Amino acid sequence: MRTDVVVVGAGPAGLVLAWLLQRAGVATVVVESQSRDELGTAPKAGIVEYRTVQMLTAEGLGGAVLDFAAENHRCEFRTADETVLVDYAALTGGRPHYVFPQHELVARVAASFRDEGGTVLFQQRVTAVEQDAHEARVTTTGPEGTQELVTDVVVGCDGAGSAVARSLAGDVTQHDHRHPHRFLVISAAMPPLVDHTIYAAHPRGYAAHMRRLPEVTRLYLEVPGDQGPADWPVPRIREEVGRRLGVGRALEGVELPEVDVLDLRTRVTTPMQHGRVFLVGDAAHLITPAGGKGMNLALGDAVELAHGLVERYGPTRDGTRAEAYSTTRLPAIWRTQAFSDWFLRVISAPPVTGDDRDGFGLGLREGWVSALQRDPLLRRWFAHAYAGVDPDPEG
Ligand SMILES: Cc1cc2nc3c(=O)[nH]c(=O)nc-3n(C[C@H](O)[C@H](O)[C@H](O)COP(=O)(O)OP(=O)(O)OC[C@H]3O[C@@H](n4cnc5c(N)ncnc54)[C@H](O)[C@@H]3O)c2cc1C
Numbered sequence: 001m002r003t004d005v006v007v008v009g010a011g012p013a014g015l016v017l018a019w020l021l022q023r024a025g026v027a028t029v030v031v032e033s034q035s036r037d038e039l040g041t042a043p044k045a046g047i048v049e050y051r052t053v054q055m056l057t058a059e060g061l062g063g064a065v066l067d068f069a070a071e072n073h074r075c076e077f078r079t080a081d082e083t084v085l086v087d088y089a090a091l092t093g094g095r096p097h098y099v100f101p102q103h104e105l106v107a108r109v110a111a112s113f114r115d116e117g118g119t120v121l122f123q124q125r126v127t128a129v130e131q132d133a134h135e136a137r138v139t140t141t142g143p144e145g146t147q148e149l150v151t152d153v154v155v156g157c158d159g160a161g162s163a164v165a166r167s168l169a170g171d172v173t174q175h176d177h178r179h180p181h182r183f184l185v186i187s188a189a190m191p192p193l194v195d196h197t198i199y200a201a202h203p204r205g206y207a208a209h210m211r212r213l214p215e216v217t218r219l220y221l222e223v224p225g226d227q228g229p230a231d232w233p234v235p236r237i238r239e240e241v242g243r244r245l246g247v248g249r250a251l252e253g254v255e256l257p258e259v260d261v262l263d264l265r266t267r268v269t270t271p272m273q274h275g276r277v278f279l280v281g282d283a284a285h286l287i288t289p290a291g292g293k294g295m296n297l298a299l300g301d302a303v304e305l306a307h308g309l310v311e312r313y314g315p316t317r318d319g320t321r322a323e324a325y326s327t328t329r330l331p332a333i334w335r336t337q338a339f340s341d342w343f344l345r346v347i348s349a350p351p352v353t354g355d356d357r358d359g360f361g362l363g364l365r366e367g368w369v370s371a372l373q374r375d376p377l378l379r380r381w382f383a384h385a386y387a388g389v390d391p392d393p394e395g
Contacts, residue, residue, distance in 0.1 A: 003027045004313050006138050006151040008126045008164050010039060012102060013281030013298035014157030015109040020306035022118045026313045031140055033125040040106030043187050043258050046212045047292030049388025050095040052299050059303060065112045066105060071096040074196040077369045078246055080203055084373040091383035099211050102295055129154050129167035129277060136276040155278045162283035171274040179264035184232060186219040187258040193250055199347045200244045201365050206348035207244035222348050228261040264288045268333060271326035278305055285333050290344035291386060293336050301329055339385045
């Protein structure tokens, strides 16, 4: 098979990129290792930035495909001593977050892509990518064996363990960092306790509460780096989340159908391209879930690269924008990493060893929450960075 662009991975980044290329008439094939039924079933993102919704709407993906309706206006920080409610939508001139579960976004963009005649090759795992001056070759394995796709460009949208990124080893640099603690990621079968996000910076550790769907609420629980779901039976999770959130026995009897563990890893790959191969989304950079930024960055990459590739394969045959893709995206990626790293330290102070917490880290965390309570300038900066609103240069 021969095409202009092979997109590896049908996550949010791959599907939005492919949707935009298909609409512009660029010959594109998506290769996905999961089956159609498995696609997007893992519980992941739910918070979508204001600027992401504006961007997707401007690209024609709002409304009929993605009807962003559920808004988040406020978040709350709970410490042992105080409760700080930040109305970030009010602080940004009425610009909220949107709540849209990632699996729903993936399902809808995938359906629209296929309705428009797009091709997704399911159950095809990419195992190798090679390139030379004339073409790139993508090897996949699936139920019918091995096949090779010949293409002009390969875009790795294949997430954290990217096979496409591995094919660039030696041509790019991966800057990695790992935090010592982990989060349990919990789906609770209950309506939200309140209509906003709660970040509990409790002396026993971090816990959070977030809206997802009317009958599903996302909970997070910070645990030591050597623990996972096996150490946390459901009654223990209910009790500990209730204690840290300060909601007592509100979770008693609530089903927790999904409990996963998440390592707090970060990475930025520089540059995010080499020759005919580009990296987009989690394949290029990883960010902790603090602040809800990963999918937003992935979608920002996808839209920027789509414009570059449409110019390259459109009537002008101009590759300038695609060549500049990394340089264009990296400043926003580092700014977002900086925000998320700071935010992780506001909501959690990792244990030094076992359950032994670092008093200095705990003090810093209290200090930041208290500053958010008292300093209107900090609150305003936070509101813009958190909701994903570019500050108005006029103030
Ligand atoms: C618990 C949790 C909560 C999060 N919350 C938020 C949030 O609120 N807001 C936010 O913005 N972000 C959030 N994120 C981050 C967000 O989920 C990711 O950044 C997002 O999934 C990145 O999208 P992607 O398309 O780059 O990669 P992925 O979603 O990982 O998609 C990669 C795709 O590639 C496929 N694939 C992988 N390897 C191969 C291969 N070799 N061959 C073919 N296909 C392959 C996979 O099956 C998958 O379909 C959260 C993440 C987690 C884990």
